[in-house]
Amino acid sequence: MRGSSFKTMIFKCFRPFALVLYACTAINYVAAQVPSISIPPVAAASVSDPRSLNDWLLRMHQASSQRSYVGTFVVSAGGNMSSAKIWHVCEGKQQVERVETLTGAQRSIFRHNNQVITFMPEHKVARSEKRESLGLFPEMFQSADSRIADFYQFRREGIERVAGVDADIITLMPRDSLRFGYRVWSERQNGLVVKLQTLDTDGKVIEQAAFSELQLDAPVSMNQLIQMMGKVEGYRLEKPVLVKTTASAEGWALRAPVAGFTAMNCYKRPASSAGEGPLQWIFSDGLASVSIFVEPFDRQRHVRESSLSLGATQTLTRQLDAYWITLVGEVPAATLQLFASGLERKK
Structure with a gap:
């Protein structure tokens, strides 16, 4: 994901x-x-x-x-x-x-x-x-x-x-x-x-x-x-299944909006034998986009938090309680930090 x-x-x-x-x-x-x-x-x-x-x-x-x-x-x-x-x-x-x-x-x-x-x-x-x-x-x-x-x-x-x-x-x-x-x-x-x-x-x-x-x-x-x-x-x-949902229905919210960016779509893959399906929450300001991916934390796969820059695409990973969060966007790294710091679990 x-x-x-x-x-x-x-x-x-x-x-x-x-x-x-x-x-x-x-x-x-x-x-x-x-x-x-x-x-x-x-x-x-x-x-x-x-x-x-x-x-x-x-x-x-x-x-x-x-x-x-x-x-x-x-x-x-x-x-x-x-x-x-x-x-x-x-x-x-x-x-x-x-x-x-x-x-x-x-x-x-x-x-x-x-x-x-x-x-x-x-x-x-x-x-x-x-x-x-x-x-x-x-x-x-x-x-x-x-x-x-x-x-x-x-x-x-x-x-x-x-x-x-x-x-x-x-x-x-x-x-x-x-x-x-x-x-x-x-x-x-x-x-x-x-x-x-x-x-x-x-x-x-x-x-x-x-x-x-x-x-x-x-x-x-x-x-x-x-x-x-x-x-x-x-x-x-292969026919991967994406289920349309909302972040609130999945128990997620932003404490404060990031100026200009509006939530566009939210998708989730169905749960499998490996566990809960990952979630993707998509934002856009009309030109740039940011995606927040949420999946259960796996100690073997999710080794350390990191940030990566490739051209205009920035990536940020971090652990939030029992979840692993990955943010990807064509925005400055500071913008991803705002999304990451504002993300919270509501249930």
């Missing part, structure tokens, strides 16, 4: 799309005092382009869910580099995607709407899971209630060519020290994200993800990808 290097790499391959998908969820403003950092004033979008931050995010989201393309995606973080080949096709509200890892362990990941199958050839295992879709037209963009702009300010940075296409550049800087900033390149004609940099609180690039080559509106066959997705002969098919 804490995630392997492969899972981390795959998530990062979708980082630009994760960025705009997280922005598809309504974020409630949490009034709280947080440490401030000194950020140079950011100019508003130019007079010739009056689009708001939400306008830009909606445009990127629609492009990611409506454009077909084939490309090679490269991620650089913490001195490591990973790459994957992506085939993406859309027909109406139907989306199908195929991802082939080009570095590290061989993996083939297929997604048809909210159904995902991961093929692991060296183990002859295929893992089938359902992952919730946030929809093509999130309600937050249809109202004035979006709070992302309360925590991020943005400016246009110009135009640059990436993977053979002209792209607009915008920078999103946090208004406090609890989150990272982003510099985003989106294809000018339709808004597909083609490059993303994550910036620390000093504005330094700590992670980059970009297409090295990209063919827009590629002639990808949806039926062919769906057929490939269904070829599980010779593989042991």
